[in-house]
Amino acid sequence: MGSRPIRPFSSKGAVVCRGLGNTRAAGTPRAHEALRGVELDVAPGEFIALLGPSGCGKSTLLYLVAGLEATTVGGLWSFGGPVEMPSPERSLIVLAAFLAFGLAERELRSAAGRKPDRAQGGGAPRFVARGAG
DSSP states (O other): OOOOOOOOOOTTOSEEEEEEEEEETTTSTTOEEEEEEEEEEEOTTEEEEEEOOTTSSHHHHHHHHHTSSOOSEEEEEETTEEOOSOOHHHHHHHHHHHHHHHHHHHHHHHHHTOOOOOOOSOSOOEEEEEEEO
């Protein structure tokens, strides 16, 4: 697989992903491509929402941003520096995202009188909401 040039980005970006990918158990018969080709720029103070079916890579992307898992292809930077290990600042942001989503989902489903949906895997995470924090 040939390498593509990395699209330029601002060193001021809170999170920058270029061709980001992650393969679990790479090089083994159990290898599974969790993410492929993610291109994302998040400015300081901006928030995004990740939506998609179960198994599409939403949590994997958050783990990578937090530095809890390693990328297997592409690049990931935060404020100009490569993300290579956990950082308290990024980890707290990711934790807040998980907590907020879980609470909001429970509240919405409860208000609608519905049980949680169990979507099957497939697709990719969608970046659907952006705004200032």
